[in-house]
Each structure stands twice: as C-alpha cells, then as structure tokens.
Amino acid sequence: MLPIGNDWDAVLAAAFASPQFAHIQSYLESTTDLIYPPAHEIFVALRLTPFARVRVVILGQDPYHTAGAAHGLAFSVREGVRIPPSLANIFTELHNDIGCPRPAHGNLTAWAHQGVLLLNTILTVQAGQPRSHATLGWQALTHPILTALNQRPTPTAFLLWGADAQKKAPLIDAPHHLCLTAAHPSPLARGKFYGSRPFSQANQFLQANGLEAIDWAVG
Numbered sequence: 126m127l128p129i130g131n132d133w134d135a136v137l138a139a140a141f142a143s144p145q146f147a148h149i150q151s152y153l154e155s156t157t158d159l160i161y162p163p164a165h166e167i168f169v170a171l172r173l174t175p176f177a178r179v180r181v182v183i184l185g186q187d188p189y190h191t192a193g194a195a196h197g198l199a200f201s202v203r204e205g206v207r208i209p210p211s212l213a214n215i216f217t218e219l220h221n222d223i224g225c226p227r228p229a230h231g232n233l234t235a236w237a238h239q240g241v242l243l244l245n246t247i248l249t250v251q252a253g254q255p256r257s258h259a260t261l262g263w264q265a266l267t268h269p270i271l272t273a274l275n276q277r278p279t280p281t282a283f284l285l286w287g288a289d290a291q292k293k294a295p296l297i298d299a300p301h302h303l304c305l306t307a308a309h310p311s312p313l314a315r316g317k318f319y320g321s322r323p324f325s326q327a328n329q330f331l332q333a334n335g336l337e338a339i340d341w342a343v344g
Contacts, residue, residue, distance in 0.1 A: 129168055131175040136273050137266065145265030152261065159252035161188050162195040169197025170244050171270075173237035179274055180240035180336060181282045181327050184290040186309060187247035190255050198243040200310070201233035214310040214318060219341055222322045228343035239339050244270065246289045259289075271296040280334040282327040286310060286318070303330040 128134045140146055153160060162169070188195035189209060194202050200212050208216070208231040219225045237243055246267050251257035271293055274281055280301045285291050287309030297304040305323055308316030328338035 129171045131172065133171045133176050136176050137269055140266050140269040143265055145262045149262055149265070153249065160249050161190060161192075161252060162197050162249070166195075166197035167248050170199065170237065170242055173198070173234065174240060174242045176273065178240045179242045179281060180279075180331060181284065181339060182242045182244060182271070182274065183236075183284045184271075184286065184293060185243075185245045186287045186289045187245050187250045187256055187258065190250045190253055190257075192252065195250070198233055198237055199245045200231075201243060202231040204230040204232045206231065210312045211310045214312065216343075218310070218319055218321065219324055221319070222324045223328075223341060225324075225342050230343070233343065235343060236339065236341070241339060242274075246293065267293070268296065275299050275302065280330070280336065282330050284323045284327065287314060301334075303327070 129137075134141075153164060183199060185199040188199075189202070193206055194209060196203055200215060202209060202212065212231045216227050220227055233241075233243055244267065247256070247258050247261070247263045248266070249258045249261070249263070271283075275297050276299070278301070280303070282303040283297050283305070285294055285304065285306045290309075291306045294304055294306060303326070305321070305326060307321035307323065308314045308318040310318045324339075324341050328341075332338050
C-alpha cells in the first residue's frame with residue numbers, strides 16, 4: 126500500500142509508523158475476506174491530490190461494497206460502471222446547484238486533479254458489508270489527514286457528508302476554513318442533502334479567498 130509517492134508521505138510519516146496503522150496493514154495482508162478497493166487503490170485519493178494542492182475536501186463514509194465499484198476515490202466509480210444511487214443524488218444536487226449537466230459516467234478523477242480530496246472516513250470495506258471496517262482503526266490515518274489540512278494557512282472548503290463525516294467537524298476549527306455539513310447522499314440516509322448547495326458555496330468561498338474555483342463538470 127505504501128508509499129503514496131508525493132508530499133503526503135512526509136505529512137503522514139508518524140501515522141504510517143503508528144501501531145494502529147501497523148494493525149490495519151497486518152489485518153489487510155492476512156485476511157481472506159474480499160476487500161474493496163484493492164490494496165493498490167486504497168490511497169488513490171492521496172496519490173491524485175497532493176497535500177499542497179488540496180482546495181476542497183469531500184468526506185464520505187466508506188467505499189462502495191459491490192464488485193468493481195470502489196477505486197479509491199470517495200463516491201467515484203470507473204467509467205463503464207453503473208452510477209450508484211449516492212452518486213446519482215450528488216449529480217442531481219450538482220445540476221440543481223450550479224446547472225452542470227448530468228454526467229454520462231461516475232469517474233470523479235477530474236475533481237481530484239483540481240485539488241478536491243475525495244476521502245472516506247473508513248478507507249476499506251468487506252465485500253457486501255457496508256461499514257464492516259468501521260472499527261478497524263482507520264481514524265489513525267484520517268484524523269491526521271484532516272488535522273494537517275486544518276493546520277495549513279491555505280483556506281480550504283470541507284464538505285462533510287453523512288453522520289460519520291460530520292463527527293470529524295471538531296477537527297476543522299481554524300476560522301479561515303469553510304466547513305459545510307449535510308446528510309449522506311445515499312437514498313437510505315436520513316436528513317437533508319438536496320438543497321445543501323455545496324458546490325456553489327465551495328466555489329464562492331475559494332474565489333472570496335483569491336483561489337481558483339473548481340470546475341465541477343465531470344464530462
């Protein structure tokens with residue numbers, strides 16, 4: 126799984142050396158369970174969006190638990206994979222918020238390349254069992270990620286979707302950041318996702334701070 130191959134390696138050096146991460150790595154290397162995403166894709170979000178380039182964080186729950194869906198970017202699926210209900214709802218809100226046409230595919234790599242860190246609070250899942258790795262200890266990595274981003278002087282928009290993500294809000298306490306919470310976009314989630322207007326609010330925040338807006342069009 127290691128290294129990331131960019132500045133995240135230095136930022137997360139202590140986390141990667143921790144006993145908690147050693148436990149995660151040992152489990153993933155020894156289990157016979159089918160795990161998503163595959164080991165080489167667990168850290169795709171960090172590889173595609175270096176620490177210094179992060180402008181927006183979209184924080185979700187855990188990876189898709191069906192075959193062929195999860196590929197290391199929260200909410201994203203490869204081209205050719207059917208768009209999951211959660212992502213379909215995201216695209217509906219994207220259209221309603223800023224008028225983006227509905228994409229023909231669900232690959233959000235273009236967002237990642239622009240500085241949108243597509244992160245889950247839990248980075249792996251057992252096939253067919255959502256939240257099955259909720260107690261595996263991934264907070265040993267996700268907490269340091271969010272803490273490091275919070276400590277940067279760069280104004281950053283944090284979009285926390287769902288109960289698991291919202292529990293991370295106390296880690297975002299620097300006044301120069303934007304922290305927006307909403308329900309998880311899953312059709313099964315309770316609470317309000319539609320009408321939360323995260324995309325326009327993130328861009329308004331970035332531009333107000335002299336930063337380039339995100340082109341949210343997926344293609």
